[in-house]
Amino acid sequence: MVFRVLTAGVILLANLVSPVLAADTAEDSAHALVDATTAKVMAVVMAADEYVDEEPERYYQQVQELLDPLIDYRGFARSVMGPYASSRRYRALDEAEREKLVDQLDRFTEVMRASLVRTYSKGLLAFGGSRIEVLPSDEDVPGATRVSVTQHVFADRNTPYEVLYQMGRDRSGEWKLRNVIIESVNLGEIYRDQFQDSARAEDGNLDNVIANWTVVTVDVED
Numbered sequence: 001m002v003f004r005v006l007t008a009g010v011i012l013l014a015n016l017v018s019p020v021l022a023a024d025t026a027e028d029s030a031h032a033l034v035d036a037t038t039a040k041v042m043a044v045v046m047a048a049d050e051y052v053d054e055e056p057e058r059y060y061q062q063v064q065e066l067l068d069p070l071i072d073y074r075g076f077a078r079s080v081m082g083p084y085a086s087s088r089r090y091r092a093l094d095e096a097e098r099e100k101l102v103d104q105l106d107r108f109t110e111v112m113r114a115s116l117v118r119t120y121s122k123g124l125l126a127f128g129g130s131r132i133e134v135l136p137s138d139e140d141v142p143g144a145t146r147v148s149v150t151q152h153v154f155a156d157r158n159t160p161y162e163v164l165y166q167m168g169r170d171r172s173g174e175w176k177l178r179n180v181i182i183e184s185v186n187l188g189e190i191y192r193d194q195f196q197d198s199a200r201a202e203d204g205n206l207d208n209v210i211a212n213w214t215v216v217t218v219d220v221e222d
Helices: 005-014 030-047 057-068 073-085 087-092 095-127 187-201 206-211
Strands: 002-004 131-133 147-154 163-167 175-182 219-221
Touching: 030 057, 030 095, 030 147, 057 095, 057 206, 073 087, 073 095, 073 175, 087 095, 095 206, 175 219, 187 206
Parallel strands: none
Antiparallel strands: 002 219, 131 147, 147 163, 163 175
């Protein structure tokens, strides 16, 4: 059996998000946030079955509205760019080069946001009837700024898929999704490797890398 990482990742990313709860995450635990929003997101997915074939953009927009409050797209994009967007490289550039790098990071953030949302939105529909459980953990303690949330997804096999969310608080105290690990497959690392491979293939031309970026699909074998 093959598990499509990005397809599964979409339901798991979306389960973290609620426009109402995201505004009050400074006092909520990350585990409580994940658990409380799962039902809300799955209701959106199930309702989409009625119109998604005729109005796919309506569905994509709804998913994007759910994802935007929580995911740190810019931080994620910078991490994916790795050494190409590091503080060390930024300090070594002159003013014009710094402005160019900031512009590249801005553009890549939007590219990542658009490609992830659309890819994940399509994958969500396959998991409308899945049972999802958030496991208890001693790591989610009051005052913590980083926490890992483990979730089990019961889908098409006897044992559940295990997903690990790496979350952290931003400066305002809200929880933000930093990375996702599915069945020991680290999505952040995969995207980072993809970016560096593309950058080498383009002889360091980041404009070309960004212009041609597409999210890779990764399979996890049972």
